[in-house]
Each structure stands twice: as structure tokens, then as C-alpha cells.
Amino acid sequence: MKKLFLIALVFISRIVVAQENNGIKFQHNLTWTQIKQKAKNENKYIFMDAFTTWCLPCKIMSNEIFPQPNVANFFNTNFINVAVQFDVTKKDDDHVKSWYNDVDELRKSYKVDSYPTYLFFNPQGELVHSVYGASKTSEEFITKSKDALDPQKQYLSLKQQYSLGNKQPNFLLILLKSAIQNRDKDLIPKLSSEYFATQKDLLIEDNLKILATTTLKSSDIGFPVFRNNAMKADLILGIGKSAGIIRTILFDEIALKYLRSSSIKTNYGGGMFGYSGTLNQKVEWDLLKAELDSQYPELSEEIFLYAKVFYFEMAESWPEYSLAVSEFRSKHKDRISIDDLNHYAGMILRNTDDEQSIKAAINWAKENMENSVVDKKLMCLYTYSNLLYKSGDKNEAIKLVGEAIELTSGKDIYFVKLLDKMKKGEKTW
Numbered sequence: 339m340k341k342l343f344l345i346a347l348v349f350i351s352r353i354v355v356a357q358e359n360n361g362i363k364f365q366h367n368l369t370w371t372q373i374k375q376k377a378k379n380e381n382k383y384i385f386m387d388a389f390t391t392w393c394l395p396c397k398i399m400s401n402e403i404f405p406q407p408n409v410a411n412f413f414n415t416n417f418i419n420v421a422v423q424f425d426v427t428k429k430d431d432d433h434v435k436s437w438y439n440d441v442d443e444l445r446k447s448y449k450v451d452s453y454p455t456y457l458f459f460n461p462q463g464e465l466v467h468s469v470y471g472a473s474k475t476s477e478e479f480i481t482k483s484k485d486a487l488d489p490q491k492q493y494l495s496l497k498q499q500y501s502l503g504n505k506q507p508n509f510l511l512i513l514l515k516s517a518i519q520n521r522d523k524d525l526i527p528k529l530s531s532e533y534f535a536t537q538k539d540l541l542i543e544d545n546l547k548i549l550a551t552t553t554l555k556s557s558d559i560g561f562p563v564f565r566n567n568a569m570k571a572d573l574i575l576g577i578g579k580s581a582g583i584i585r586t587i588l589f590d591e592i593a594l595k596y597l598r599s600s601s602i603k604t605n606y607g608g609g610m611f612g613y614s615g616t617l618n619q620k621v622e623w624d625l626l627k628a629e630l631d632s633q634y635p636e637l638s639e640e641i642f643l644y645a646k647v648f649y650f651e652m653a654e655s656w657p658e659y660s661l662a663v664s665e666f667r668s669k670h671k672d673r674i675s676i677d678d679l680n681h682y683a684g685m686i687l688r689n690t691d692d693e694q695s696i697k698a699a700i701n702w703a704k705e706n707m708e709n710s711v712v713d714k715k716l717m718c719l720y721t722y723s724n725l726l727y728k729s730g731d732k733n734e735a736i737k738l739v740g741e742a743i744e745l746t747s748g749k750d751i752y753f754v755k756l757l758d759k760m761k762k763g764e765k766t767w
Contacts, residue, residue, distance in 0.1 A: 360405050360407075360410065361404045361405030361406070361409065361410045362385075362404045362405075362409065362410055362413045362414060362419050363410075363414050363419060364387070364419045364420055364421045365418060365419060365420050366433070367433055368420070369436065369437075369440070370437065370440040370444075373418060373420050374459070374463040376418055377418045377459070377461050377463070378461050378462065378463070380418065380461075381461050382416070382417060382418050382461060383416060383417050383418070383458060383459060383460055383461060383466075383486065383487060384417060384418050384419075384420065384457075384458065384459040384460075384463075385413055385416075385417035385418070385419045385420070385456065385457075385458060385483070385486075386420050386421075386422055386444075386456065386457040386458075386459070387399075387400075387404075387419070387420070387421040387422065387454065387456060388422055388424050388444070388450055388453065388454065388455040388456070388457060389421060389422070389423060389424065389453055389454050390423065390424050390425040390453045391423065391425055391427055392425065393453040393454060395453070395454055395471065395472035396453055396454040396472075398472055399454055399472050399473070399479075400421075402751075403472075403473060403475075403476055403479055406476040408476050408477070408480065409476045409479060409480060412480050412483070412484075413483075416487060417458075422437060422440075422441060422444070423437070423441070424441055424444075424445065424450060424453065424455075426438070444457075447465075448465055448468070449521075449523075452470060452471070452521075454470075454471065454472060455468065455469075455470055456468065456469040456470070456483070458483070458486035460494075464494065465494065466486060466492040466493065466494040466495070467485055467486035467492050467493045467494065467520070468493065468519075468520045468521070469482045469483060469486075469519070470519070470520075470521055482519075485516075491516070493516050493517070493519075493520045493522075496512065496513045496516050497513070497525075499513075500513055505532065507533065507536040507537070510529060510532055510533040510536070511533060511544060511548075513529060514526070514529045514530065514533050514548060515548070517529055518548070518551050518552070526552060527552075530548070530552050530559070531559075533548075534559055540559075540560075540563050541563070541567060541570050541571065543574050546563075546571050546574050546575055547574075547575070549563055549564070550564075550571075550575055550579060550583060553583055553587070554587065555587060555591070556587055556588070556591060560583070561584070561587065564580040564581075564583045564584055565580075565584050565637075567580070568580035568581060568584075568673075576675060576676065576711070577672065577675060577676070578672070578673050578674045578675030578676070578678065579675055581640070581670075581673035581674070581675075582673075582674075582675050582678060584637065585637075585640065585641055585644050588630075588634060588637065588641045589641060589644060589645060589648065590603055592626070592629055592630060592633065592634075592641070593626055593630075593641060593642075593644075593645040593648075594613070596618070596621055596622055596623075596625065596626040596645070597617065597618055597621060597645065597648070597649050597652070598613055598615040598616060598617050598618060598652075599615050599616045599618060600614070600615040600616070601613050601614055601615030602614045602615065613652070617649075617652055617653060621649060623642075623646075626642065626645065627642050630642055639669065639670075640666075640669075640670050640673065643662070643665055643666040643669065643670070644666060646662040646665075646666070647659065647662045647663050647666050647682070649662075650662050651685060654689065656685075656686065656689055656690035656692055656695050657690075657692050657694065657695055659685065659686070659695070660686060660692070660694065660695035660698045660699065663682045663698070663702070664698055667679070667702065676706055676709070676710050676711070676714050676718065677714070679702050679703075679705075679706045680703070680706055680714075680717060680718055680721050682699070682702060683699040683700075683702045683703040683706065683721050683722075683725065684721050686698070686699035686725070687699065687721060687724055687725050687728060687767050688767055691728075693729075696725060696728060696729050697729070699725050700722070700725045700726060700729060703718065703721045703722035703725050704722055706718045706721075706722070707719055707721075707722045715745070716742055716745065716746070716750070716753075719738055719739075719741070719742050720742075720756075722738065723735045723738040723739050723742070723756075724766055724767050726738070727760055727766060728767065732760065732763075735760055736757065736760050736761065739753055739756050739757045739760060740757065743757065
């Protein structure tokens with residue numbers, strides 16, 4: 339059975355009920371054939387929201403981003419909009435069921451394997467662009483979606499230029515970035531090889547950001563870059579980013595087989611991934627350590643301690659998880675990113691009432707918040723305030739949420755609702 343792990347914290351329950359007539363106007367009770375014919379008749383592009391009923395980011399986008407006036411104006415002006423359910427439930431009505439065959443074909447044709455996925459088709463019904471994952475703001479979502487209307491930025495157009503022989507480094511960089519955004523798993527390795535063959539300096543910002551996304555194996559070109567240049571790379575990517583990339587790869591290639599039997603990793607995108615196979619009840623830790631010592635002696639202890647953290651998370655053994663994180667952090671504090679430490683604290687918040695574990699997580703979250711950069715401040719404040727609230731320190735938690743409301747000038751409705759729940763004594767995580 340597969341289990342999903344969130345690498346970066348998604349704000350849980352951040353949902354604002356919205357009236358549909360104030361947001362994107364989606365077509366109802368039309369077939370896929372009718373949608374395409376309508377787009378052709380009106381000479382308009384199609385925007386497809388591919389969602390599932392279990393996808394929390396899908397709900398956040400639907401309830402929080404789609405209703406905003408600037409989003410509604412952009413999509414209603416430029417697109418025929420259709421929202422399509424990509425999972426099957428017992429509650430599906432006749433309209434959802436009528437799309438089953440089309441959904442199967444769409445999923446196969448366009449390799450839709452993570453949600454939310456946003457597909458953009460031209461008036462002729464050709465897929466020209468894709469956007470994956472939730473956006474933090476309406477502006478971000480509009481900016482990503484505008485590329486679908488621009489022939490110079492549409493992914494289909496860029497690939498056509500490439501097939502016609504455009505291999506200039508600047509163009510390859512543009513195409514590679516677009517391939518990453520469109521999650522073209524088949525083309526990304528080829529583009530990466532061609533682009534980086536033209537580069538003398540792999541440590542410039544554009545190159546590092548691409549390598550951070552495309553380095554998935556120890557055989558990839560980015561592996562020695564992050565292994566041997568962590569300090570330089572982290573000046574651009576953030577503290578602990580390089581170490582996190584290396585840890586994840588070595589965990590997958592070496593440690594995983596000791597923790598799960600017949601395990602295969604599947605990346606779903608958006609910071610989500612899952613492992614098949616059965617969790618081993620007895621782990622041969624000595625053998626794992628010996629293999630790490632043999633292959634990566636300078637990283638052995640770090641990967642070993644990280645493997646323990648991950649094992650106890652998969653086992654949902656939270657007191658042991660807390661101790662494992664504390665040991666890992668005590669010895670490799672400077673190699674743990676803000677996102678990762680926030681994840682560790684968030685797992686304790688959402689999964690256990692163990693007092694010692696909560697106390698430990700409060701310490702992690704407090705330090706993380708104090709050291710966080712501006713764009714991660716709210717994420718860290720969320721976790722820290724909720725841990726304080728869960729521990730019984732209601733007044734301090736309310737104070738921190740008030741600070742968050744001030745930071746956002748009251749525009750982040752989630753924190754407003756969070757404050758109301760805390761004042762009422764309701765559960766907030």
C-alpha cells in the first residue's frame with residue numbers, strides 16, 4: 339500500500355467557501371467532445387482543471403484561488419473552462435460517470451499522475467501547455483497560465499522549435515525550464531545533457547536551480563555538484579538544500595531496501611512521493627551502516643540517522659521518531675533545511691499527543707521560525723503556533739497568530755479563521 343509524504347507543509351484546512359458565480363465559470367453537463375467543439379466554434383483555448391476528490395491542494399485552489407476576481411476575469415475571458423474529476427468514488431453522479439472513458443484516455447495520453455494538474459488546449463483541441471500543483475497566490479497562478487496563450491512560451495511551440503533544430507544554449511535553457519514545469523519525464527534527461535554540455539560553470543543560479551530539480555540519481559550530473567559544492571550551492575538554494583538532495587538519493591539507492599521489502603518509489607510531483615512494498619518489522623541497521631561506511635564514509639552517519647527518522651515516520655512510531663529527529667538534528671543541524679525541519683515538527687503536530695515529542699517539536703519549530711527567511715516565515719509560524727496551542731500555551735499561540743495577521747495585513751483569511759478557532763478552544767491541526 340502506498341503512502342504519501344509531504345516534503346513541504348501544505349496549510350491544512352485552508353479552505354474558504356466561495357460562490358461559484360464570483361469565480362471561474364466552469365462548463366457543466368457537457369461531454370469532452372462538446373467542450374472541444376465549443377472551443378473550436380468560439381476560437382477559444384480550453385482550461386481543464388484535473389482534480390480528485392481526495393486532493394487537499396485541489397480544494398484549496400478551487401475554494402481560495404479560483405474565486406478571486408483577477409483569476410475569474412483572466413480565465414473567463416480567455417478560456418472555455420472545464421473541471422474534470424480524475425478519481426472514481428461511490429458518490430459519483432451520472433455526469434461524472436459519463437466522463438470515465440474520457441478521463442482514462444486523458445490520463446494515459448497526457449500522463450496525468452499528480453493533482454492538481456491544469457491542462458491547456460488550443461481551439462483545435464491540441465494540448466499546448468500544462469501547469470502542475472497548487473499556486474500560493476492568484477498572481478502566481480495567472481502568470482503560469484499566461485504562457486499557455488503565448489506562442490513563444492507554449493510548451494508545444496517550444497518543442498516544435500527544438501525539433502526543427504534550435505539548439506542554442508539560451509533556447510535550451512528556456513525549453514528545459516518549460517519541460518520541468520510540464521513534467522516531461524522523457525525529454526528532461528535529453529535536454530539536461532544537451533544544455534549542460536554547453537555550460538562551463540554549473541554553479542550559477544539558473545544551472546543550480548535546474549540541477550536541484552533534475553538530480554534524482556547518483557549517476558546524474560548534479561550529484562557531484564551538490565556533494566562537493568554544498569556551501570556555494572546553498573548560498574543560492576538555501577541552507578541544507580544540497581545535503582537534502584544527496585540524502586534523498588542515497589536513502590533511495592542504499593537505505594530503502596533495508597527498510598521496506600520490494601519497494602519502488604513513485605514521484606507524484608508537488609513535493610509528494612510514495613513507496614510501495616512492506617515496511618520491515620526488523621531492520622538490519624548494522625548492515626546498513628556497514629554499506630554506507632563502505633560507499634560513502636564521509637556521509638555515512640548522516641544518511642544512517644536520516645534513515646532512522648524516515649523509518650519511524652513510515653512506521654508511525656512517534657516517540658521514536660522524535661528521538662531520531664533530535665539525534666539527527668544534534669549532529670547535522672547545519673545540513674537540515676527549513677522545509678525539512680518544519681516537516682518534522684509538523685508530523686509531530688498532526689500525529690501524536692506525546693508530551694515529550696511535542697516539547698521537542700516546539701524547540702525545533704521555534705528555532706526554525708527564528709531562522710526562517712521571509713518567504714517561509716508564515717509556514718514556520720503556522721507550525722510553531724499550533725504546537726504551542728496543542729501543548730496548552732494558548733495565549734502565546736494566539737499572540738503569534740495575531741502577528742501573522744499583521745504580517746499579511748489581514749489578507750490571509752486562513753490565519754483569521756485560525757485565530758477564531760484558537761479563541762474558541764477548537765482543534766486547529
